[in-house]
Amino acid sequence: MQKGEMYVGWSTKEDVRKRGGSGGLVTSMLAAALEKKMVDAVVVLKKINEFEAVPVITSDVNEVLNSAGSLHSVPSNFAKLIANKNLKVALPAKGCDVRGIIEQSKRNAINLDNTFVVGLNCGGSMHPVVTREMLEVMYKIKPEDVHGEEIEKGKLIFETKDGKEHAITIDELEEKGYGRRESCRYCTIKIPNNADIACGNWGVTGDLVGKATFVEINSEKGARLLQNAIDAGYVQVQKPDEKGVAIRAKIKGTMEGLGKKWKDKVFVPMDNGRLEYFRKELEHCIDCGACKAVCPTCSCGDISKCTEFHYRGDAYKMSMYHLVRFLHLADSCIGCGQCSDVCPVDIPLTRLYRRFANTVQEQLKYEPGMDQRKPPYFEAKLEV
Amino acid sequence: MANVYSTICPGCNFGCGLYVRENGKLEVDFRKSSPANAGKLCRFGMNLPRLYAPVKSMVDGKETTLQEAAKEAAKRLSGSKGSVAFLSFGNITCEEHLAFQKLAESSLYSGVDFEALPKDTYQTLSVGIPYDEIEAAKHIVLFIDPYEQYPLIVRRLLSAKKKGAKITSVWWKDMPLADENIRPADVSKLQLTKDSLVITDFHPLSDVEQIKNVLLLAKNAGARITFLKPFANSTGVYILSKDAKQKSLATLVEDINKGAIKTLFCLESDPVDLIPAETLGKLTNLIVQTGSASAITAKAHVVIAHEPLYKKRGTLINSEGRAQALGGAGTSGLEALGVIAGTKFEFDSLHESVRKALGIAAVDEFTIPKYDRPPYGAIQAAPKPIDTKTALVSIYNPFLWFGLADDNDFVELNLNTARALKLIKGATLKIKSNGSAIEKRFKVAPVQENVLLAGRKFGIEKGMLTPVEISR
Numbered sequence: 066m067q068k069g070e071m072y073v074g075w076s077t078k079e080d081v082r083k084r085g086g087s088g089g090l091v092t093s094m095l096a097a098a099l100e101k102k103m104v105d106a107v108v109v110l111k112k113i114n115e116f117e118a119v120p121v122i123t124s125d126v127n128e129v130l131n132s133a134g135s136l137h138s139v140p141s142n143f144a145k146l147i148a149n150k151n152l153k154v155a156l157p158a159k160g161c162d163v164r165g166i167i168e169q170s171k172r173n174a175i176n177l178d179n180t181f182v183v184g185l186n187c188g189g190s191m192h193p194v195v196t197r198e199m200l201e202v203m204y205k206i207k208p209e210d211v212h213g214e215e216i217e218k219g220k221l222i223f224e225t226k227d228g229k230e231h232a233i234t235i236d237e238l239e240e241k242g243y244g245r246r247e248s249c250r251y252c253t254i255k256i257p258n259n260a261d262i263a264c265g266n267w268g269v270t271g272d273l274v275g276k277a278t279f280v281e282i283n284s285e286k287g288a289r290l291l292q293n294a295i296d297a298g299y300v301q302v303q304k305p306d307e308k309g310v311a312i313r314a315k316i317k318g319t320m321e322g323l324g325k326k327w328k329d330k331v332f333v334p335m336d337n338g339r340l341e342y343f344r345k346e347l348e349h350c351i352d353c354g355a356c357k358a359v360c361p362t363c364s365c366g367d368i369s370k371c372t373e374f375h376y377r378g379d380a381y382k383m384s385m386y387h388l389v390r391f392l393h394l395a396d397s398c399i400g401c402g403q404c405s406d407v408c409p410v411d412i413p414l415t416r417l418y419r420r421f422a423n424t425v426q427e428q429l430k431y432e433p434g435m436d437q438r439k440p441p442y443f444e445a446k447l448e449v
Numbered sequence: 450m451a452n453v454y455s456t457i458c459p460g461c462n463f464g465c466g467l468y469v470r471e472n473g474k475l476e477v478d479f480r481k482s483s484p485a486n487a488g489k490l491c492r493f494g495m496n497l498p499r500l501y502a503p504v505k506s507m508v509d510g511k512e513t514t515l516q517e518a519a520k521e522a523a524k525r526l527s528g529s530k531g532s533v534a535f536l537s538f539g540n541i542t543c544e545e546h547l548a549f550q551k552l553a554e555s556s557l558y559s560g561v562d563f564e565a566l567p568k569d570t571y572q573t574l575s576v577g578i579p580y581d582e583i584e585a586a587k588h589i590v591l592f593i594d595p596y597e598q599y600p601l602i603v604r605r606l607l608s609a610k611k612k613g614a615k616i617t618s619v620w621w622k623d624m625p626l627a628d629e630n631i632r633p634a635d636v637s638k639l640q641l642t643k644d645s646l647v648i649t650d651f652h653p654l655s656d657v658e659q660i661k662n663v664l665l666l667a668k669n670a671g672a673r674i675t676f677l678k679p680f681a682n683s684t685g686v687y688i689l690s691k692d693a694k695q696k697s698l699a700t701l702v703e704d705i706n707k708g709a710i711k712t713l714f715c716l717e718s719d720p721v722d723l724i725p726a727e728t729l730g731k732l733t734n735l736i737v738q739t740g741s742a743s744a745i746t747a748k749a750h751v752v753i754a755h756e757p758l759y760k761k762r763g764t765l766i767n768s769e770g771r772a773q774a775l776g777g778a779g780t781s782g783l784e785a786l787g788v789i790a791g792t793k794f795e796f797d798s799l800h801e802s803v804r805k806a807l808g809i810a811a812v813d814e815f816t817i818p819k820y821d822r823p824p825y826g827a828i829q830a831a832p833k834p835i836d837t838k839t840a841l842v843s844i845y846n847p848f849l850w851f852g853l854a855d856d857n858d859f860v861e862l863n864l865n866t867a868r869a870l871k872l873i874k875g876a877t878l879k880i881k882s883n884g885s886a887i888e889k890r891f892k893v894a895p896v897q898e899n900v901l902l903a904g905r906k907f908g909i910e911k912g913m914l915t916p917v918e919i920s921r
């Protein structure tokens with residue numbers, strides 16, 4: 066097995082395969098890594114209900130096996146959880162998790178040699194509170210009655226406990242302000258080739274649909290992870306058919322195109338009033354610091370530039386905290402949406418950070434969280 | 450490897466859900482599905498690990514077990530029968546409160562002054578209005594500083610505004626989210642209708658005449674009114690104690706000063722910043738039962754250390770009346786109360802009483818129990834005019850209630866006041882009150898002229914409003 070190879074695989078444990086997001090392969094691979102002592106711990110989501118799960122670091126193989134399944138309404142990010150812990154760890158990771166992990170590794174807070182990153186393809190995640198409201202308003206079903214959920218052919222389908230399926234197109238949901246978080250709509254990373262291995266359901270064809278996971282090996286570590294799971298008898302794999310490979314590439318392209326459209330829609334260029342726009346958006350900030358604490362690319366501790374230049378007794382029109390952060394994140398924001406999620410006064414922070422980041426990252430031709438490249442200095446730009 | 454607890458922030462009675470993770474040190478994590486706050490936390494919630502300073506059971510400065518400390522407390526309490534006060538602001542679970550109420554009998558001090566208010570207002574004071582109703586209101590009137598005091602209400606207000614609500618603020622400072630700002634002294638200019646929803650708060654330092662006045666204004670206009678509260682389970686304890694006699698903080702101070710109270714039992718309540726030091730010094734016995742160390746545990750003769758709130762099992766009720774279960778398993782708080790009361794408090798039966806009182810079969814954080822909202826009768830209010838020429842106003846926020854330091858060692862004042870005093874940016878302001886003088890940094894803000902606002906205590910305060918003299 067080596068980098069670049071693709072497989073279709075599944076868990077040999079029937080119940081894991083059944084509960085898994087597609088073939089239960091990810092869960093089995095994580096469990097095998099723990100069982101065979103490739104790692105000391107695994108991060109999984111401990112499910113509480115369809116709309117809530119809490120990230121846990123565990124060394125319990127059963128807890129890992131129990132975690133199978135995709136939770137689209139749990140928009141967590143694992144990078145900060147494992148940062149500065151010096152763990153030998155394996156973990157599932159959406160594109161934004163992977164990017165956060167890579168950025169933390171550049172800041173010496175995560176050692177990638179000891180971190181096995183199992184990437185998950187990601188079409189987007191939803192905020193649980195928004196999802197609950199959407200179920201009542203759009204689907205007319207009680208959140209408590211939801212039994213399962215899947216995305217198929219552009220539709221978000223909820224299965225209720227009575228066995229019925231309820232489908233609405235994602236376009237319609239998003240037009241009404243529901244559906245995926247805003248950052249997910251314009252997120253550019255659909256297949257996480259920056260992880261050690263990328264797993265998803267795109268590309269699974271025929272009888273295997275819903276019963277297998279499509280994997281692409283992106284690194285030597287990824288190959289080891291999969292081989293270990295096969296050797297341990299946890300997973301089975303076969304070569305994908307060409308049709309599947311082509312479909313996967315096509316969906317990726319379509320999704321990326323859709324992301325660009327959303328980006329154009331959200332980031333309408335502003336000629337005038339930029340300062341006033343930012344000032345107005347930040348007007349209600351209560352200085353809680355959650356946007357910094359949650360940011361998966363930030364690895365500063367309590368003492369950091371954005372907080373050291375900031376004094377709550379200052380009466381600036383826009384606080385130094387925000388000004389420093391806009392600058393500091395211009396080259397490193399990965400657009401994960403976490404800051405918007407947690408802002409207690411609902412400031413659309415990701416949109417604000419991306420206003421800076423889009424421009425800077427495009428001009429510097431630098432995409433954070435994709436590889437080990439360090440950002441070029443801003444000064445280089447001044448000479449252009 | 451790391452323990453994670455699903456819990457509620459005790460910083461105020463808003464009912465914000467979060468996770469506390471024990472990961473070498475304590476960390477907060479966002480519980481995005483939490484109905485009150487969608488996982489969002491204010492400054493205090495983000496700083497919650499600081500509140501949970503570890504505490505140990507002690508008797509007269511010597512470390513001991515919870516059992517031994519509780520036994521010693523029982524001994525001292527029975528030794529001073531008739532002169533004991535039981536103080537609990539409401540930072541405990543409903544189940545613990547029921548046990549505490551049995552123990553306290555007629556000496557229950559919840560700190561708030563129900564006694565000075567008409568009985569038919571108790572339900573209105575105790576249970577507030579659901580946040581989604583606030584979001585749907587047409588006219589919202591604020592008698593609080595939402596940003597400082599109950600920050601998670603801000604997004605609800607902004608959402609209401611998006612839907613077309615008008616927001617009027619009655620405060621010493623202009624609020625960025627308000628469409629109309631009225632100063633407290635000009636409250637007669639306030640125009641309420643039956644479409645108005647008044648948001649104010651109720652706590653141990655509330656001026657009851659002001660409370661009566663706001664109740665009266667709402668009543669006369671047919672407006673709805675909701676009270677926010679500063680303690681984790683204020684609503685729960687007020688509902689459960691609605692038929693009990695509850696005494697105020699002012700009464701407690703009076704009772705200690707006149708020697709009627711010699712022993713004070715504080716349950717998860719730190720009154721160090723609220724009761725004058727010389728008054729506290731008059732006590733023969735100070736017994737504290739708590740899950741975290743603070744100024745009062747350092748002064749106490751007996752400390753009974755139960756688990757911190759995030760490890761507890763039990764029910765909290767937030768200011769909209771939402772019952773929420775804490776995710777821990779600990780019941781050592783009940784255990785200690787049992788030892789003191791000479792009985793055994795069973796969690797399950799207490800929990801059943803809680804459910805019965807709420808009329809619910811199970812605690813479901815997503816469904817707010819139905820509450821009676823009885824109208825209240827005419828009220829006689831005689832609010833004192835707020836007439837101090839220059840005053841320092843203490844804005845009680847979660848940090849202040851818990852005596853935790855925050856990064857706010859400054860006062861806010863008006864630009865004209867700063868100009869009149871010829872204050873220079875970066876310099877300090879001299880504040881004098883009754884012979885004490887301090888120097889503080891200042892921040893220029895749209896505050897009423899000659900009023901200083903502060904979110905922390907400087908040691909010169911005489912209540913929430915302190916007349917002061919200021920100079921450069």
Ligand SMILES: Cc1cc2nc3c(=O)[nH]c(=O)nc-3n(C[C@H](O)[C@H](O)[C@H](O)COP(=O)(O)OP(=O)(O)OC[C@H]3O[C@@H](n4cnc5c(N)ncnc54)[C@H](O)[C@@H]3O)c2cc1C
Binds near residue numbers: 084265
């Ligand atoms: C939000 C989200 C969106 C997705 N969108 C697509 C898509 O558009 N196209 C596609 O091909 N594949 C998508 N996937 C991946 C797909 O759903 C499966 O996870 C993948 O095929 C692996 O399946 P499996 O059965 O092997 O995984 P499983 O064995 O079910 O293991 C899944 C692992 O992912 C973890 N997990 C579950 N939810 C989350 C979450 N929200 N964040 C982080 N980790 C989580 C679980 O703890 C578990 O460890 C998405 C996954 C998620 C979580």
Ligand code: SF4
Binds near residue numbers: 159190249254
């Ligand atoms: S930001 Fe991107 S990778 Fe992260 S959840 Fe959204 S779509 Fe998925």
Ligand code: SF4
Binds near residue numbers: 360398399402403404
């Ligand atoms: S600034 Fe916001 S969107 Fe950007 S990386 Fe940080 S948390 Fe994510």
Ligand code: SF4
Binds near residue numbers: 350352404407408409
């Ligand atoms: S999360 Fe929101 S309120 Fe908190 S500091 Fe950031 S912008 Fe301000």
Ligand code: SF4
Binds near residue numbers: 459462490600602
């Ligand atoms: S608003 Fe109150 S309950 Fe919510 S995080 Fe702040 S202090 Fe805690």
